[in-house]
Amino acid sequence: MTADIAAILAIDGIATGAVYALVAIGTVLIFTVTRVIFIPFGDIAAFTALTLAALDAKQLPGTVGLVVVLACMACTMEVVSLARAGELRAVPKAVLGYLVLPLIVVGIVWLTMRFNPPMPVRIVLALLLIMPISPLLDRIVFRPIADASVLLLLTVSVALHFALVGLGLLFFGPEGVRTEPLTSMAIDIAGVHVSGQTVLILAAALVFSGLLFLFFDFTLIGKALRATALNRTGARLMGIRPARAGTIAYLLGSLMAGVSGILIAPVNTIFYDSGFLLGLKAFVGAIVGGMASYPGAALGAFGVGIIESFASFQSSTLKDVIVFSLLIPVLLWRSLASQHSEEEVEE
Amino acid sequence: MRKILSLTALIGGLVVASTAQADITIGFVTSLSGPGASIGIPYGRGIQAAVEYKSEINGEKIKLIQLDDGSDPSAATRNARKLVEEEKVDLLIGTATAPSTIAMMAVANELKVPMIAVSPVTGLPNPADQWGICVPQPASLLVKVVADRMKRDAMKNIGYIGFSDAWGDLVYNGAKAVEAEDGIKVLTNERYARVDTSVTGQILKVLAVRPDAVLIGGSGTQGALPLLALGERGFKGKTYGTVALVNPDFVRVGGKAAEGIQVSAGPVIVAEQLPDSHFAKKLALDFRAAFLKANNVPTTDGFSAYSFDAWMIFTTAAARALKTAKPGTVEFRKALRDEILNTKELSGVHAVYNFKAGAYHGVDERALVIVRLVNGAWTYQP
Numbered sequence: 001m002t003a004d005i006a007a008i009l010a011i012d013g014i015a016t017g018a019v020y021a022l023v024a025i026g027t028v029l030i031f032t033v034t035r036v037i038f039i040p041f042g043d044i045a046a047f048t049a050l051t052l053a054a055l056d057a058k059q060l061p062g063t064v065g066l067v068v069v070l071a072c073m074a075c076t077m078e079v080v081s082l083a084r085a086g087e088l089r090a091v092p093k094a095v096l097g098y099l100v101l102p103l104i105v106v107g108i109v110w111l112t113m114r115f116n117p118p119m120p121v122r123i124v125l126a127l128l129l130i131m132p133i134s135p136l137l138d139r140i141v142f143r144p145i146a147d148a149s150v151l152l153l154l155t156v157s158v159a160l161h162f163a164l165v166g167l168g169l170l171f172f173g174p175e176g177v178r179t180e181p182l183t184s185m186a187i188d189i190a191g192v193h194v195s196g197q198t199v200l201i202l203a204a205a206l207v208f209s210g211l212l213f214l215f216f217d218f219t220l221i222g223k224a225l226r227a228t229a230l231n232r233t234g235a236r237l238m239g240i241r242p243a244r245a246g247t248i249a250y251l252l253g254s255l256m257a258g259v260s261g262i263l264i265a266p267v268n269t270i271f272y273d274s275g276f277l278l279g280l281k282a283f284v285g286a287i288v289g290g291m292a293s294y295p296g297a298a299l300g301a302f303g304v305g306i307i308e309s310f311a312s313f314q315s316s317t318l319k320d321v322i323v324f325s326l327l328i329p330v331l332l333w334r335s336l337a338s339q340h341s342e343e344e345v346e347e
Numbered sequence: 348m349r350k351i352l353s354l355t356a357l358i359g360g361l362v363v364a365s366t367a368q369a370d371i372t373i374g375f376v377t378s379l380s381g382p383g384a385s386i387g388i389p390y391g392r393g394i395q396a397a398v399e400y401k402s403e404i405n406g407e408k409i410k411l412i413q414l415d416d417g418s419d420p421s422a423a424t425r426n427a428r429k430l431v432e433e434e435k436v437d438l439l440i441g442t443a444t445a446p447s448t449i450a451m452m453a454v455a456n457e458l459k460v461p462m463i464a465v466s467p468v469t470g471l472p473n474p475a476d477q478w479g480i481c482v483p484q485p486a487s488l489l490v491k492v493v494a495d496r497m498k499r500d501a502m503k504n505i506g507y508i509g510f511s512d513a514w515g516d517l518v519y520n521g522a523k524a525v526e527a528e529d530g531i532k533v534l535t536n537e538r539y540a541r542v543d544t545s546v547t548g549q550i551l552k553v554l555a556v557r558p559d560a561v562l563i564g565g566s567g568t569q570g571a572l573p574l575l576a577l578g579e580r581g582f583k584g585k586t587y588g589t590v591a592l593v594n595p596d597f598v599r600v601g602g603k604a605a606e607g608i609q610v611s612a613g614p615v616i617v618a619e620q621l622p623d624s625h626f627a628k629k630l631a632l633d634f635r636a637a638f639l640k641a642n643n644v645p646t647t648d649g650f651s652a653y654s655f656d657a658w659m660i661f662t663t664a665a666a667r668a669l670k671t672a673k674p675g676t677v678e679f680r681k682a683l684r685d686e687i688l689n690t691k692e693l694s695g696v697h698a699v700y701n702f703k704a705g706a707y708h709g710v711d712e713r714a715l716v717i718v719r720l721v722n723g724a725w726t727y728q729p
Contacts, residue, residue: 005551012547020542025649125498166380174384176568178600195579269568273382277542313548317511317538 001313007192009309015198015267017305018205019260023282024301025209025294030134032292033249034230036142036153037159041257042279044134047168048261051128051269053177055113059285060170063129064109067102070136075099077140098139102132120180123262130258134250143243161276168227168272176269201263208256209298215252225249281308281323288330290338352457370410371665371674374430376441376451381418385567385594386650387443390465393651394440394474396638397658404665407662407674412436414448423447427454437674437683438665440465440657445513451480459677461684463657465650468707469517478684480647481707482653482660484613484714486514490521492611492715496588497531502560505531508546508573509564511538512529518589534558541569550576560584563608566591571601578604581685590616595647598723605688609728611715611728613697615652622726626713630659631696649697656695661703664692 023041030038046064054061075098082090099104109125117125141160145152185196216222227235228245236242264270289296304323306321311322362711375394391413397605402409412434416423423442430436431454439462441451455462455478462479467486497505507522509515515538522533534556537549550573553561561577563570563586570592577586586605589614596607614621618631634655638646646652664686672679690702690709698714718725 005555008551011546012545015543020590167379169384174382174388175596176385176600177596178568193579264544269572271542271568274542277540278544309545309548311548312539312543312546313552315550316552319511319543320540 004192005313009313010306011189011194011198013306014302015201015307016308017285017302019203019264020282020285020301020305021276021297021298022208022256022260022263023279024285024289024297025212026253027279027282027286028272028289028291028294028297029212029256030249030253031286032151033225034138034146034246035150037150037157037283037291038134038253039154039157039279039283040137040164040275041253042275042277042282043161043164043168044130044254044257044275045261045278046270046272046275046291047133047172048126048130048258049131049179049265049274050168050172050177050272052122052262053179053270054137054172055109055122055126056179058116060110060113061126061129061253062168062173063126063133064106065171066167067106067129067132067136070133070265071099071102071138074136074139077144077185093320098136102136105132114279126262127263129252131251134254134257135247137252138246141200142246146242146246158300161279165273165276168275172272174272176270176271176274177265179265181266197263197266201267203262206257208259209294212252212294221248244330277320284323284327284330287334289325290334306310309312363468366611370408370571371404372412372434372436373661374427374434374436374439374441375411375413376416376423376426376430376439376447377413378418378443378447379415381416383418383442383444383447386648387415387418387652389646389648390443390654392638392642392644392646393654395641395649396634396646397655399641400633400655401590401658401662404662405669407665407669409662416442418444418447420444420446420450424450424454426460427451431455431458431460435544435675436460436528437680438463438661439457440654440661441468443583445469448481455479460680461687463687464707465653465657467517477688477704477707479707480660480687480702480709482657482695482697482700484587484590484710485708486517487521488523488712488715489611490518490706491525492712492717493587493589494522494525494531496609496611496624496717497560497562498525500560501583502531502585504556504560505557506537506540506558507533507535507564508537508549508561509538510566511568514591515557518562522562533562539565539572541565543569543572546573546576549573550580553577554580554582558584561586563588563592567594568600571597571605574601574604574608574726590649591723593718594648598720601720605720606722607720609717609719611688612718612725613649613652613714614716615696615716615727617716617727618648618696621716624674626694626699627696630694636698651692652696656697656700659695660687660690660693660700664690668672 027041049064051061078094078098080089105128109129143282183196187194216226224240225245228242232242281304285301286297288300308323313317377390378384414426416426439455439460442448445466447466449468464481467483468481473631507519509518519536526533535553537552539546563573586608588608588610592610593612614627615631621628635646667686672682688702688704690700694702698710700709702709717728719728
């Protein structure tokens with residue numbers, strides 16, 4: 001291991017880590033607001049990449065079908081539950097939110113596709129198309145069990161991941177995709193070749209972390225989300241709707257996952273089932289950050305990326321083993337060092 | 348009233364038909380879902396092409412029952428049992444992934460039904476009472492032909508990078524076996540997983556030994572990842588691989604970085620470029636035509652051709668077995684097994700097949716040609 005090999009590996013690790021960081025931040029965001037450990041996050045990232053690839057190939061992405069199916073299901077559930085509660089006046093609004101809005105998004109994509117839009121527009125379309133998926137899943141799967149224990153939510157989340165992988169195969173087919181690089185530029189930093197893609201990935205991770213920080217500290221919605229995260233009941237008494245806060249968290253999280261999907265699409269072949277490992281490694285990063293702090297999660301994710309990169313050089317066969325073995329000491333340290341507060345005790 | 352009469356006639360006709368004419372029933376298992384689907388789907392299309400090409404033997408109709416195993420060995424086992432015990436099939440053909448194929452083979456041996464495997468099965472003990480054979484070229488042969496080509500190209504030091512799974516092991520061990528007898532030296536054994544996003548570390552390690560050539564032990568789209576990383580690092584040497592890389596997505600994803608890679612593949616891949624004297628030329632072109640007719644898409648892969656060859660082996664053996672027994676009977680199964688193991692110099696689209704009891708594979712080096720990727724198309728390298 002010479003100095004320049006170490007430098008190449010470090011840069012490679014930071015680039016991988018930045019992608020994990022985006023997903024890890026999203027995971028923490030959703031966990032703190034809704035107490036759901038959203039395992040399918042990696043799948044959302046993979047689906048974004050597949051969507052973009054389909055748009056590049058001028059095909060209607062499979063995501064369209066997925067969104068339409070989910071929108072119909074979510075809308076039906078919402079209307080039925082409203083009807084049961086006797087709140088028929090809220091039905092039109094529910095239909096608007098759960099069915100019309102996603103369909104409008106699908107319509108926009110379908111219309112724009114006919115004009116062969118340039119790359120930036122295609123990226124925006126892919127993100128638009130992927131955004132409704134998580135909130136819709138939240139309505140279908142998690143809202144009915146919102147007050148359940150964290151463990152149950154996690155179990156459901158894992159089951160949801162497997163369902164999504166199956167749907168992914170149905171809508172996207174078994175083949176992997178790889179999109180065109182966003183930039184072919186490259187710079188040399190101290191004699192080490194750094195591709196423009198790496199710089200982009202890093203910049204995106206930093207920008208989005210920064211935006212999240214501003215959002216939580218300086219906007220009312222952000223503060224409401226934080227309040228929900230701290231104490232659901234208290235937030236409700238203050239007039240904040242936990243359900244709406246959850247939807248916003250899912251939307252934001254999807255955006256993060258979507259962006260990371262767009263960023264890895266040119267670097268790697270993405271399959272319909274590629275999301276799981278991505279999500280899992282990001283989750284390890286989030287755990288290092290204690291599932292509570294964004295900078296912690298981001299740092300943890302960068303750590304995972306760098307360790308993975310060096311492990312792939314030292315012993316490529318055991319790379320994943322090394323990464324996941326990290327969890328054990330971290331969990332031990334976390335559980336010994338943290339003070340268990342009364343908040344976490346199940347009521 | 349007329350409706351009822353015609354219905355009765357129809358049902359009666361069906362009953363008579365099924366008793367009077369025992370069709371030959373084939374149970375076909377492939378992976379239409381799960382991780383093996385990308386090759387399981389072509390396998391399925393290949394069998395449709397084969398049925399299109401030949402759907403009866405000496406006037407006996409062939410009935411095909413296709414099941415999906417979801418790339419899961421336990422589902423493959425269940426499917427095989429169901430086909431044998433409930434559908435009373437005369438022959439099993441399957442499936443897309445090696446573990447599932449091995450699981451099916453166990454069922455075939457236990458229930459005494461002949462089976463033609465369309466995925467490589469390795470490491471199976473040769474049973475005294477053998478019921479299965481295996482169509483594809485064994486990995487050792489795939490690698491041997493490539494290694495011989497490396498030797499011919501005067502390559503000395505070989506860097507190896509492959510999947511961290513059984514396939515990666517197969518290719519590596521195949522290369523190592525050739526190393527023992529030849530002049531090539533395999534200096535690295537780097538591995539990566541199918542879902543990895545980067546192989547920078549592994550490629551740095553490969554390049555550190557200054558190889559003349561790099562051998563890729565990956566498959567499909569993800570087989571292109573090391574080539575892209577090699578391209579980024581400005582590697583100027585030659586690259587080699589096996590037929591597992593041959594699919595349109597590999598070419599699309601690999602782009603410029605994959606140019607010039609040489610792989611060992613079945614002759615069907617370059618059917619139209621083969622000399623007219625080649626055994627596979629005419630049949631391969633017929634197969635392509637049948638494939639297009641059955642699936643409305645052209646064939647571009649080697650997997651569907653394995654299904655087709657399995658069908659060729661079955662139909663020639665069944666034609667002989669029909670002389671001694673009737674389909675649907677235990678005697679017919681046994682006769683079919685004996686005749687399959689009696690296959691002599693049968694030309695398929697991948698190979699010339701010679702089977703005998705005690706061995707699963709029945710192909711020799713005629714089953715492989717070297718093809719090179721030139722401007723995104725596979726070209727025959729005599």
